[in-house]
Amino acid sequence: MALKLDGVQYSLYKPVGPQAFQRRLLQYKVEAQLNHSQLTHPRLRDLLVELNPAAAEHFPGSRATVRAWMREAYQKQKAIVIEMLRTALSEITIIFDTSTSRNDLQFLAITALVVDQSGQLQHLPLALRHTKGQKTAMKQA
Numbered sequence: 001m002a003l004k005l006d007g008v009q010y011s012l013y014k015p016v017g018p019q020a021f022q023r024r025l026l027q028y029k030v031e032a033q034l035n036h037s038q039l040t041h042p043r044l045r046d047l048l049v050e051l052n053p054a055a056a057e058h059f060p061g062s063r064a065t066v067r068a069w070m071r072e073a074y075q076k077q078k079a080i081v082i083e084m085l086r087t088a089l090s091e092i093t094i095i096f097d098t099s100t101s102r103n104d105l106q107f108l109a110i111t112a113l114v115v116d117q118s119g120q121l122q123h124l125p126l127a128l129r130h131t132k133g134q135k136t137a138m139k140q141a
Contacts, residue, residue, distance in 0.1 A: 021058040026073055029066070036063035081112075081124045090115035098131070106131045 029039045038044070040060050048055040060066045085092060093113040100106050110127040 016052060016054045016058060018058045021055060022069055023073075025060070026066075026069055029070075036066040039063075039066050081126070084114060084116055084122060084124060085112060087117055088114035089117065089119065094126075 025039065028034070040063055045056075045059045048059065060069065091114075095111045095113060097109045097111065098106065099109065108127075108129045108131050109125065110129075112124040112126055114122050114124065116122045
């Protein structure tokens with residue numbers, strides 16, 4: 001889609017690379033708490049392709065594709081976290097935190113706090129575990 005103004009043609013979208021599109025789509029999935037089938041819904045695909053036709057060639061065709069993308073992103077992030085822990089300038093502080101989701105599922109998050117090579121404090125997610133029953137100190141331990 002292009003707009004012509006005073007003889008100059010302007011593009012209303014820019015090409016999307018497959019890695020950038022995949023990263024943004026997965027980030028949207030995680031932040032919006034969507035399941036795999038919601039991310040592959042035909043209406044979402046239609047909307048994104050309408051906004052930018054280049055998205056058509058990168059859109060996931062199935063839930064299995066989304067699952068594979070998520071697994072690959074997890075493995076990449078895991079390697080980054082391991083390296084940051086290995087090269088931390090500070091001692092590693094571990095934090096345990098419990099929370100309840102909107103649909104009343106209880107989770108235990110384990111996070112490491114470290115100062116990275118650039119001197120910045122980093123909060124590194126180590127684990128997220130679904131817990132059942134009442135929140136207790138014993139269960140958290």
